[in-house]
Amino acid sequence: MAKVKLTAGRIENFQCATGKAQAFLWCAEVHGLAVRATAGSTRKRYIFESKVKGKTMRLTIGEVNIWSIDAAQIEARRLQILIDQGKDPREVKANEEAAKEAEKLAKEKEAAALFIQNVRESVTVAEAWDAYIKERSASIKDGKPEWGDRHKAHHAYFVKAGGVKRKRGRRPNESETTRPGMLVPFMSMRLIDLDVNTVSAWLKNEVAQAPTSAAKAFRFLRAFITWCAKNDDYSAIVHSDACHTESIKRLVPAPRTKKNDSLRRAQIRPWFEAVKNINNPVISAYLQSLLLTGARRNELASLQWQDVDFKWKSMTIRDKVEGLRVIPLTPYVEHLIAELPRRNEFVFSSPSAASGRLEEPRNPHNKALTVAALPALSLHGLRRSFGTLSEWVEVPAGIVAQIMGHKPSAIAEKHYIQRELDLLHLWHVKIEQWILQEAGIKIVPNQAGLHEVQL
Structure with a gap:
């Protein structure tokens, strides 16, 4: 192969001979460098040809109208140096391209991660709270919802916006409108900003x-923060220790x-006398039943007629802990219930309440306490009274706990x-019987059922 010194004129005049597919103009100054021309094309390219591991290798450097002669010679020398070092220029190029692609992908991934992080960091407590409520409200355990309606209502209460005009009487120094729920101040914050200092100041x-x-x-x-810490969408931005430091x-x-x-x-008799004189027979019966069953106020208020078995003397209570529990229907409670009007499905019904059942018996109860000259007593205090007064009859503790719906504490009770x-x-x-005896009430049978006799 004849070699010449490459010049712009020689390259310009170089053409592929007729009848040949390609022709090469070899450089006399740099080994392996040539200009390649092909039949039927005016395009010419610098190429480099050499042997790598005993085999001929040819690489295209670039177009002659883009690459200068000096630049092409420098590139050819570089390729030869790689070969002299025992490297295959093709592999080197492939590795370089792979490295560039990996670097590009890494930058794109970093940018995407940064974008996602920025998006995550912008998540508000309210957005995460809504996801938390939705997920927990739909959770089912042992075939029943983990959260009951009352538990959901408590969560909703703490994030209410407030500002609603009060419909009932106000306490002293209380505003005319409802105050926002206690957790409302957190809702507009970014979740990432909910830390120990924020919670401490709020508390x-x-x-x-x-x-x-x-x-x-x-x-x-x-509980909400603990859930966020276990959730992939929020674990990276929530301060899991926000509520757990000493x-x-x-x-x-x-x-x-x-x-x-x-x-x-000593307070049993005046309490019964005052409660039995309440004008509303449903409220009167409800309060007495609350004391005599030890049930939670809403468990008893939601009692339905289908839950009362007059034949087998039992009541099915919708237990807020266990779901359902069956307790005895005692004679006096049966007498109270049997006398109530059957307006709807609820035993303790209320035609004025939207729910159809008794909602708020505290005012009549407080008035009865005042009439009887008794100290303040909450509705839950009636449940507490049942457990306390039962000790006078020396009832086994497990019996009282089972009636009241308390979880068993001892191993024997559990298993x-x-x-x-x-x-x-x-x-x-x-x-x-003991409570009624202290109240001065006696129940005796007659042809229609039972009736009271005041002692």
Whole structure:
């Protein structure tokens, strides 16, 4: 192959000979460098040809109208140096391109991650809270929803916007409109900003105003943050320790039982006398039944006629913990219930309430306490009274707990003792009889059923 010094004129005049597919103009100064021309084309390219591992290799450097002679020579020398070093220029080029592509992908991935992080960091507490409520409300365990309607309502209460005009009487110094829920201040914040300092400042303010409600709101907030920490969408931006540091725990008021929030033995008779004189027979029967069954206020208020079995003397209570529990229908409670009007499906019905059942019996109860000259007593205090007064009859603790719907605490209670309804009925009747005896009420049978005799 004849070699010449490459010049612009020689390259310009170089053509592929007729009858040949391609022709090469080889450089006399740099080994392996040539100009390649092909038949039927005016395009010419610099190429480099050499042997790599005993085999001929040819690479295209570039167009002659783009690459200068000097640049093409430099590139050819570079390729030869790689070969002299035992490297294949094709592999080197492929590796370089792969590295560039990997770098490009890494930058794109980094940019995407940064974008996602920015999006995540912009997530508000309200957005995460809505996802939390939706997921937990739909959760099913052992074939039943994990959250009941009341539990959902409590969560909704703490994030209500407030500002609604109060329909009922106000307490002293209370505003005409409802205040925002305790967790509302967090809702507009970014989730990433909800940290220990934020929670601490909030707790100090709320505990000073309403310690019991603040403690409950805190427990809801803590459960929410724990959920976020376990959720892939929020775990990277939530401060999982926001509610778990020792400094925070010291700010949370400990749960306290109301002192003296139960009836004493000497107070039973005046309480019954006042409650039985309440003009509304449904409220009167409800309050007495609340004391004599030890049920939770909403469990009893939601009792339906289909839940009362007059034949087998039982009532099915919609337990807020276990779902359902069956308790005895004692004689006096049966007497109270049987006398009530059957307006709808609820035993303790209310034609004025939207739900159709008794909603708020506290005012009549408080008035009855005033008439009887008794100290303040909450509706939950009636449930507490049932457990306390039962000790006068020396009832086994497990019996009372099962009637009231308390979870068993001892191993034997949990796994071995399964009391039949008849056994519960035996003891429950004894409790009722003792309370009625203290109240001065006697139940005697007649042809129509039972009737009361005031002692």
